[in-house]
Amino acid sequence: MEKSSDGPGAPAGLDESVRTELVSLRDSIDNIDAAVVHMLAERFKCTQRVGRLKADHDLPAADPAREARQIARLRELAGSAKLDPAFAEKLLNFVIAEVIRHHETIAGERQSGERDADGPR
Amino acid sequence: MEKSSDGPGAPAGLDESVRTELVSLRDSIDNIDAAVVHMLAERFKCTQRVGRLKADHDLPAADPAREARQIARLRELAGSAKLDPAFAEKLLNFVIAEVIRHHETIAGERQSGERDADGPR
Numbered sequence: 001m002e003k004s005s006d007g008p009g010a011p012a013g014l015d016e017s018v019r020t021e022l023v024s025l026r027d028s029i030d031n032i033d034a035a036v037v038h039m040l041a042e043r044f045k046c047t048q049r050v051g052r053l054k055a056d057h058d059l060p061a062a063d064p065a066r067e068a069r070q071i072a073r074l075r076e077l078a079g080s081a082k083l084d085p086a087f088a089e090k091l092l093n094f095v096i097a098e099v100i101r102h103h104e105t106i107a108g109e110r111q112s113g114e115r116d117a118d119g120p121r
Numbered sequence: 122m123e124k125s126s127d128g129p130g131a132p133a134g135l136d137e138s139v140r141t142e143l144v145s146l147r148d149s150i151d152n153i154d155a156a157v158v159h160m161l162a163e164r165f166k167c168t169q170r171v172g173r174l175k176a177d178h179d180l181p182a183a184d185p186a187r188e189a190r191q192i193a194r195l196r197e198l199a200g201s202a203k204l205d206p207a208f209a210e211k212l213l214n215f216v217i218a219e220v221i222r223h224h225e226t227i228a229g230e231r232q233s234g235e236r237d238a239d240g241p242r
Contacts, residue, residue: 014178015178022171022174025167025168025174026187029164029167029168029171030194032160032161032164032167034195035160036157036160036164037198037199037202037209038202039157040204040212041199041202041204042149043150043154046153049142050146053142057135057136059135070151074154074155077159081162083161084165087219091215092154095212098208
């Protein structure tokens with residue numbers, strides 16, 4: 001390796017001012033990532049409740065009309081926040097794919113639970 | 122289609138109480154998504170500054186040691202927030218891939234800028 005790390009924050013061998021700047025930026029990135037993880041944890045709590053509602057009322061796991069509205073809205077929000085709208089859309093699709101996977105799991109568990117309840121014991 | 126949507130929020134033909142619950146959950150999801158988009162816009166401002174620093178000081182766009190620390194930390198944070206650590210890791214990798222793409226673009230622009238500045242005019 002050309003540059004070795006001497007602890008977390010920034011590569012060694014940099015000017016002190018550059019190193020300080022890099023460490024500061026990385027601290028901000030770490031703070032933002034922690035916030036995003038906690039927001040997404042809360043988001044999955046919501047989508048799990050949606051998943052249970054959907055399973056209880058035999059609604060399909062995916063809802064293309066809702067997803068299209070979400071994507072259009074997020075692209076617009078991203079644009080006004082100067083975030084690449086294409087990236088925001090890819091990210092939302094990534095999260096939605098995970099949510100649908102959860103919904104299908106919940107629906108599958110419900111169905112096997114019903115079979116167990118109906119079946120002989 | 123079995124269920125038609127009659128406007129944003131929830132499929133038609135549901136019990137009013139279920140529909141209200143679904144709309145409420147979706148409102149929360151939309152609020153969280155807006156927050157995440159704005160956090161990520163701020164994150165990309167940070168990583169763009171990191172990208173410029175890296176390009177100015179000929180540091181590589183990717184930093185595997187830093188990324189390994191970020192992933193380990195986020196997996197731990199995800200676990201304590203009851204978010205699937207594997208999902209958090211996949212998400213961070215997705216974001217980092219985009220950041221590296223940005224860094225390489227910045228570095229490429231710098232190099233072609235230097236060539237232009239050095240060349241005859």
